[in-house]
Amino acid sequence: MTDRTKKLREYDKNFIWHPFTQMKEYEKKEPIVIEEAEGVYLFDTEGRKYIDGVSSLWVNIHGHKVPEIDRAIKEQVEKLGHSTLLGITNPAAAELAKELIEICPTGLKKVFYSGDGASAVEVAIKMAFQYWQHKGKPKKTKFVSLENGYHGDTLGAVSLGGIDIFHATFKPLLFETYKAPSYYCYRCPLGQTYPSCEVACAGEVEKILSEHHNEIAAVIFEPYVQAAGGMIVSPPGYLEQVRGCCDKYDVLMILDEVATGFGRTGKMFACEHEGVTPDIMVLGKGMTGGYLPLSATIVTQEIYDAFLGEYEEFKTFFHGHSYAGNPISCAAGLGNLEAFRNYNTLEELEEKIEFLEQELREFKGLKHVGDVRNKGFMVGIELVEDRETKKPYPVKMKMGWKVAELAMEEEVLIRPLGNVIVVMPPIGISMEDLKKLLTVTYRAIKKTTES
Ligand code: PMP
Numbered sequence: 001m002t003d004r005t006k007k008l009r010e011y012d013k014n015f016i017w018h019p020f021t022q023m024k025e026y027e028k029k030e031p032i033v034i035e036e037a038e039g040v041y042l043f044d045t046e047g048r049k050y051i052d053g054v055s056s057l058w059v060n061i062h063g064h065k066v067p068e069i070d071r072a073i074k075e076q077v078e079k080l081g082h083s084t085l086l087g088i089t090n091p092a093a094a095e096l097a098k099e100l101i102e103i104c105p106t107g108l109k110k111v112f113y114s115g116d117g118a119s120a121v122e123v124a125i126k127m128a129f130q131y132w133q134h135k136g137k138p139k140k141t142k143f144v145s146l147e148n149g150y151h152g153d154t155l156g157a158v159s160l161g162g163i164d165i166f167h168a169t170f171k172p173l174l175f176e177t178y179k180a181p182s183y184y185c186y187r188c189p190l191g192q193t194y195p196s197c198e199v200a201c202a203g204e205v206e207k208i209l210s211e212h213h214n215e216i217a218a219v220i221f222e223p224y225v226q227a228a229g230g231m232i233v234s235p236p237g238y239l240e241q242v243r244g245c246c247d248k249y250d251v252l253m254i255l256d257e258v259a260t261g262f263g264r265t266g267k268m269f270a271c272e273h274e275g276v277t278p279d280i281m282v283l284g285k286g287m288t289g290g291y292l293p294l295s296a297t298i299v300t301q302e303i304y305d306a307f308l309g310e311y312e313e314f315k316t317f318f319h320g321h322s323y324a325g326n327p328i329s330c331a332a333g334l335g336n337l338e339a340f341r342n343y344n345t346l347e348e349l350e351e352k353i354e355f356l357e358q359e360l361r362e363f364k365g366l367k368h369v370g371d372v373r374n375k376g377f378m379v380g381i382e383l384v385e386d387r388e389t390k391k392p393y394p395v396k397m398k399m400g401w402k403v404a405e406l407a408m409e410e411e412v413l414i415r416p417l418g419n420v421i422v423v424m425p426p427i428g429i430s431m432e433d434l435k436k437l438l439t440v441t442y443r444a445i446k447k448t449t450e451s
Pocket residue numbers: 116117118119121150151152153222227228256257258259260284285
């Protein structure tokens with residue numbers, strides 16, 4: 001180990017508290033220190049290179065060091081680092097908003113910028129809530145969200161969340177929501193099987209709405225993939241059915257596309273798979289191609305208009321973050337969309353998804369793989385102790401982690417969600433690197449679970 005790596009590790013351990021990390025365990029480890037990247041490869045200070053198998057936590061889109069994004073950021077830095085969006089504007093924020101509306105599902109018209117996914121979810125919650133106040137239906141204050149859902153770590157977002165290990169501690173701080181079952185086919189909470197179920201999980205949302213719509217502001221969920229919940233993939237038709245219920249009962253539909261947006265599921269946005277336009281769409285993560293924090297809450301004209309009024313009416317949306325519409329982040333966002341165009345990213349992706357799905361079939365033959373699921377480039381491989389009974393591995397065995405650690409020895413970075421191995425590389429990855437990523441993952445699963 002070089003002296004430099006040693007020194008950096010020491011600083012890190014002395015001064016950083018890492019997110020979602022048990023620091024007692026972390027302190028015993030020698031973390032890798034990533035300092036450079038190229039394409040889908042990350043390089044550490046020891047000269048080792050790793051495939052970025054989870055897109056640096058689901059943010060990276062085209063790979064690292066994308067010329068379009070690099071250039072956009074450099075040009076912006078030369079001109080302006082930051083200026084507020086409160087009451088004035090900047091070119092990058094205006095241009096990106098225009099481009100986003102052009103690619104968003106028809107009907108979405110206005111972009112409200114924030115920094116992280118969770119902040120953009122908070123914005124969606126507050127907008128939906130305030131919208132009904134302005135519409136003269138002040139009793140519509142509650143939200144419907146899903147079991148296994150995840151929307152970020154701020155308290156509003158946690159209130160909507162449905163992952164007990166992350167969320168239970170904070171229960172006394174949270175507002176109550178109606179929880180609909182997860183669209184988890186492998187472990188159907190309704191004990192049914194697709195397609196004979198006729199997507200009964202969507203029917204459960206309808207049941208809640210039919211009884212309580214007078215007090216419900218919005219339904220929120222992740223379209224097609226409950227990502228942090230374990231890469232759970234919805235059956236087709238779910239989105240459309242829930243859209244129909246929201247219309248029927250006059251309830252807003254909020255789609256959290258923070259993880260699914262920007263090509264990850266094979267289309268620019270997951271809701272496009274069913275031609276659905278939400279009333280509010282939340283974007284983050286891949287918005288800057290994985291370079292800088294930037295998120296957006298995008299709404300229909302109808303919602304925007306409800307907030308218009310005279311100054312003294314206080315219909316204003318009183319919410320905003322210091323770095324909203326940051327020009328450098330927005331420039332990265334523009335560079336990201338330029339790269340989509342230059343590399344025909346979405347068109348090229350179709351063939352890669354076919355290849356990925358073909359390769360994933362192999363995993364089903366592994367003795368301890370219970371379920372292999374994907375929507376586009378979002379892949380979950382669920383490990384089980386017993387395939388017949390679907391008995392999960394006990395948490396204490398840390399099976400997912402063991403697989404990831406073995407893969408790391410072979411220079412592939414993946415990060416599990418409990419017993420679910422997540423594979424989610426940049427969508428710009430080459431077939432060759434994708435093959436390597438899957439081969440190492442397969443070997444790591446086999447070796448960990450079968451020996
Ligand atoms: N929504 C979804 C669907 C997410 O997957 C995440 C992050 N994993 C968030 C919201 C929160 O985003 P952030 O971490 O940027 O706050």
